[in-house]
Amino acid sequence: MLFANAELRRSKARFGMLTVGTGLLVFVLLFQQALLTSLLDGIAGAVGHQSAPVLVLAREAQRSVAGSFVPPDQFEAVAGSPGVADASELGVTGLSIRHPNSEERHAAAVLGYQPNRPGTPTRLRAGRLPEKANETVASAEDAAGRYKVGDTILIDPGEVELTVVGLTEESRLNVSPTLWTPWETYEELVRGVYPETPLVMASAVAIEPSPGVSTEALIQDLNAALPDLEAVTREEAVTDAPGRDAVRYGFLLVMGLGYIVVAIVIGFFFLTLTLQKEPSITLVRAMGAKGGYVVSGLVRQLLVVILGGLTIGSLLLVGAESAVEATIPITVDPMVIVQTAIPVMVVGLLGIVSPVRRVLRTDPQAAISRPSMGGT
Amino acid sequence: MILTRELRRNPRPFLVPTGVLTLLAVLLLYPSAVLDGILHGSTGVLRTAPADLIVYARNANGVLILSRLGSEERSQVQDVEGVDRVAAFDAWLLGAASEDAEGTAAVALLSSEAQLGSAAPEPGEALVDTTLREQIDVAEGDTLLIGPGEVPVTVTGFVSELNLWLLPGVIVDKDTWSSALLPAGSDQSGESSSGEVPQDLPDEMPEDLQEQLGDQPGTSDGSSEGEEEPGSEGSEGSEDGTDTGSGASGDEGSESEEPGSEESGESQESATGVVGFAGQEPSSGGAVQEPGSGGAPAVPVDDDEDQDMSQLLFVDVDDGADPTAVAAAIDQATGRVTETFTRSGAVKAMPGVEEQETTFGYIRMVTLTVALVVVGLFLMFLTLERTPFYAVLKAVGASSRQLFFGVVAQALLITAIAVGVGAAATWGLTHIPFELPTMMQPVRLLETLVALGVTTVAGSVLSLRRVTGIDPADAIG
Numbered sequence: 001m002l003f004a005n006a007e008l009r010r011s012k013a014r015f016g017m018l019t020v021g022t023g024l025l026v027f028v029l030l031f032q033q034a035l036l037t038s039l040l041d042g043i044a045g046a047v048g049h050q051s052a053p054v055l056v057l058a059r060e061a062q063r064s065v066a067g068s069f070v071p072p073d074q075f076e077a078v079a080g081s082p083g084v085a086d087a088s089e090l091g092v093t094g095l096s097i098r099h100p101n102s103e104e105r106h107a108a109a110v111l112g113y114q115p116n117r118p119g120t121p122t123r124l125r126a127g128r129l130p131e132k133a134n135e136t137v138a139s140a141e142d143a144a145g146r147y148k149v150g151d152t153i154l155i156d157p158g159e160v161e162l163t164v165v166g167l168t169e170e171s172r173l174n175v176s177p178t179l180w181t182p183w184e185t186y187e188e189l190v191r192g193v194y195p196e197t198p199l200v201m202a203s204a205v206a207i208e209p210s211p212g213v214s215t216e217a218l219i220q221d222l223n224a225a226l227p228d229l230e231a232v233t234r235e236e237a238v239t240d241a242p243g244r245d246a247v248r249y250g251f252l253l254v255m256g257l258g259y260i261v262v263a264i265v266i267g268f269f270f271l272t273l274t275l276q277k278e279p280s281i282t283l284v285r286a287m288g289a290k291g292g293y294v295v296s297g298l299v300r301q302l303l304v305v306i307l308g309g310l311t312i313g314s315l316l317l318v319g320a321e322s323a324v325e326a327t328i329p330i331t332v333d334p335m336v337i338v339q340t341a342i343p344v345m346v347v348g349l350l351g352i353v354s355p356v357r358r359v360l361r362t363d364p365q366a367a368i369s370r371p372s373m374g375g376t
Numbered sequence: 377m378i379l380t381r382e383l384r385r386n387p388r389p390f391l392v393p394t395g396v397l398t399l400l401a402v403l404l405l406y407p408s409a410v411l412d413g414i415l416h417g418s419t420g421v422l423r424t425a426p427a428d429l430i431v432y433a434r435n436a437n438g439v440l441i442l443s444r445l446g447s448e449e450r451s452q453v454q455d456v457e458g459v460d461r462v463a464a465f466d467a468w469l470l471g472a473a474s475e476d477a478e479g480t481a482a483v484a485l486l487s488s489e490a491q492l493g494s495a496a497p498e499p500g501e502a503l504v505d506t507t508l509r510e511q512i513d514v515a516e517g518d519t520l521l522i523g524p525g526e527v528p529v530t531v532t533g534f535v536s537e538l539n540l541w542l543l544p545g546v547i548v549d550k551d552t553w554s555s556a557l558l559p560a561g562s563d564q565s566g567e568s569s570s571g572e573v574p575q576d577l578p579d580e581m582p583e584d585l586q587e588q589l590g591d592q593p594g595t596s597d598g599s600s601e602g603e604e605e606p607g608s609e610g611s612e613g614s615e616d617g618t619d620t621g622s623g624a625s626g627d628e629g630s631e632s633e634e635p636g637s638e639e640s641g642e643s644q645e646s647a648t649g650v651v652g653f654a655g656q657e658p659s660s661g662g663a664v665q666e667p668g669s670g671g672a673p674a675v676p677v678d679d680d681e682d683q684d685m686s687q688l689l690f691v692d693v694d695d696g697a698d699p700t701a702v703a704a705a706i707d708q709a710t711g712r713v714t715e716t717f718t719r720s721g722a723v724k725a726m727p728g729v730e731e732q733e734t735t736f737g738y739i740r741m742v743t744l745t746v747a748l749v750v751v752g753l754f755l756m757f758l759t760l761e762r763t764p765f766y767a768v769l770k771a772v773g774a775s776s777r778q779l780f781f782g783v784v785a786q787a788l789l790i791t792a793i794a795v796g797v798g799a800a801a802t803w804g805l806t807h808i809p810f811e812l813p814t815m816m817q818p819v820r821l822l823e824t825l826v827a828l829g830v831t832t833v834a835g836s837v838l839s840l841r842r843v844t845g846i847d848p849a850d851a852i853g
Contacts, residue, residue, distance in 0.1 A: 017756070021749040028403075028742050035735065060471055060480070067469070067482075094727075096437035105437035107727035157435040157442060176727065193442060246812035250410055253805065254403060261399045265750055268392045272757045320738070327734045 004297030023312025052206030112186020119206030127166030158192020267351030401798025427690030438725030
């Protein structure tokens with residue numbers, strides 16, 4: 001490894017720049033991945049992290065929970081269907097939240113559910129679930145600068161006061177601050193907007209299947225019996241949420257381009273370095289070093305660059321997390337860093353294929369035939 | 377210039393940096409195309425509104441679907457100095473189907489006293505945004521069935537840039553708009569105007585509706601919560617026709633003969649219909665969206681006392697008046713019940729707009745920083761490789777300044793080529809059917825060209841020291 005280490009010491013500036021460049025590219029990839037995770041979770045995470053394995057929506061809503069409503073007669077039909085152990089309301093609406101002493105409002109998704117029944121949020125990070133009216137749990141990802149456990153917040157229109165008794169995680173809806181509140185409070189909130197409303201309908205029916213009844217069989221039976229409604233698993237309600245796939249593909253495309261840039265930048269650097277060092281490499285080989293020795297030196301240098309780049313990129317992501325949290329909450333997840341490191345390593349290795357081939361093609365004889373070595 | 381001629385004579389060394397710059401250009405242009413596509417598809421009506429100012433209810437926080445303004449606010453706005461004309465605007469999300477073709481689509485049903493598009497539609501007519509044709513087969517003269525009650529409207533023409541919430545806009549007159557929001561089975565005769573209930577309603581609630589309200593959700597243990605407000609569940613099976621001052625359920629069998637509310641002392645005149653949103657939520661994932669109306673009878677039609685409610689007011693100001701000053705005066709005149717925006721302000725106030733622009737801004741900033749470092753690296757290496765060539769040029773009399781500007785010129789030329797190719801590649805990507813709205817705008821291309829050009833020049837500075845330090849004697853040696 002003497003040769004590789006000597007190269008690293010002698011060309012600190014070049015390797016330093018490459019490491020910084022790689023670090024920035026890795027940061028872009030990590031940031032986009034964190035953003036994508038936040039967006040995908042934020043679209044319908046709330047639906048995926050509630051206690052009902054089966055949800056029944058209006059068929060016309062095309063699996064959009066927020067766009068669905070279930071009239072009372074259909075609700076009763078679902079609740080009375082064979083295989084349904086319990087059925088309760090899940091309502092979704094959009095309102096604004098603000099601090100009592102502030103005029104600044106933030107758009108929020110509000111979900112109404114029946115406590116301790118299907119549809120109860122399952123990802124509590126802090127505090128407790130609501131136990132009485134006018135209590136709420138709110139998304140922890142959006143808490144910074146807006147609310148914390150114990151705070152009172154106002155819901156507009158209507159200026160209804162709610163007490164935040166807990167914070168949820170991975171339970172957002174519509175990529176916005178998300179509040180869960182008992183159904184009676186939800187009704188009050190909706191009536192704050194529409195005072196004439198006599199009847200607040202559920203957006204979905206949250207179902208617990210009877211013991212021994214599989215979700216698949218229940219879904220099949222419900223869909224056959226109630227053509228105006230559509231029963232789905234909670235996982236399907238998340239993955240089929242409108243726009244989710246489109247966002248994912250768009251981001252993956254951009255990230256794919258980012259990986260290609262990493263491969264080209266690293267490959268170009270090492271190829272240029274190899275070309276410049278070709279006489280030295282030839283000499284080293286003429287002295288008896290095997291091709292594998294030089295190649296392993298290249299790989300070592302690559303590892304130094306990539307590990308350095310990953311470190312820089314991760315540190316930048318940590319800094320970015322606090323910088324953007326008020327706008328869009330992202331999380332530094334070590335698993336994501338590992339998941340990014342692997343393809344970065346792979347594309348880096350692909351990038352040095354060309355210089356490796358060049359090294360292996362080096363003819364030690366060329367060292368002897370050089371005029372400066374006495375050749376002709 | 378000799379160095380730019382070098383690009384033509386021997387382009388090989390420049391292919392890789394050009395390729396990388398092209399990829400970086402795509403990394404800048406494609407997310408911008410996505411952002412612009414989402415914003416344009418979500419805000420068309422507001423961006424092109426025939427108004428200088430748009431007035432919301434303040435407690436709606438810029439959310440159109442939550443805003444409600446009555447006749448009192450309207451007259452207050454009308455009386456403000458500098459206001460020329462006030463027009464009501466309403467919008468809702470509904471499903472639409474072509475009478476003759478398969479498939480349904482979610483649409484934004486619009487109604488405006490100020491003319492949107494080429495002509496104001498008559499009752500039973502509709503102007504439709506061109507993007508609806510991408511979803512269902514519809515042509516001029518066709519009939520669309522709108523809303524849960526399948527109100528028929530004849531398509532009289534197509535317009536562009538009248539979408540909202542990523543949905544195609546369908547523009548109708550106010551009567552048709554109100555009718556379309558009524559539940560299936562309601563009276564669609566068109567006699568009802570602005571949501572007013574026909575006068576020949578029964579005094580008592582229909583039995584089936586009474587039963588439903590007795591078993592309604594929210595009291596799924598069967599008991600009433602004992603609410604006494606109008607519309608309170610008649611869990612006892614109200615026998616005196618009380619309880620509801622307004623609309624019924626979305627039940628097919630129910631009629632819109634809303635019974636009176638004894639509490640309010642009114643009867644049969646409130647007309648809040650229960651409406652189901654039967655369409656698709658605007659594409660989310662950070663897309664601009666209005667919070668869903670699901671779960672609530674959410675029609676902002678006229679209530680018992682105010683026959684002139686609307687969601688927004690479009691305001692034209694007098695010639696020569698300052699719109700910003702008039703906006704402030706409007707909000708003051710209404711006691712800050714309203715929040716008045718310019719058109720661009722209204723777009724920015726829509727939930728998600730600012731967050732998306734900020735997020736994409738971060739991505740652009742970081743990508744440009746990456747470009748700076750990467751370009752600097754490449755130019756440095758290119759300079760290293762061509763040191764002997766520069767030495768020869770210096771030996772024959774070229775100054776360091778000339779060499780440096782030559783390097784900069786090469787960098788700018790490479791950038792221009794890269795942005796051109798990148799734009800073409802981005803255009804291709806926007807045509808991949810991801811169902812993600814995209815729109816390429818010339819201003820973004822210019823922004824990217826300038827930004828990458830600046831970063832390239834800045835990157836060139838990194839090789840400045842080496843270029844200027846070349847010893848012409850090296851050429852001889």
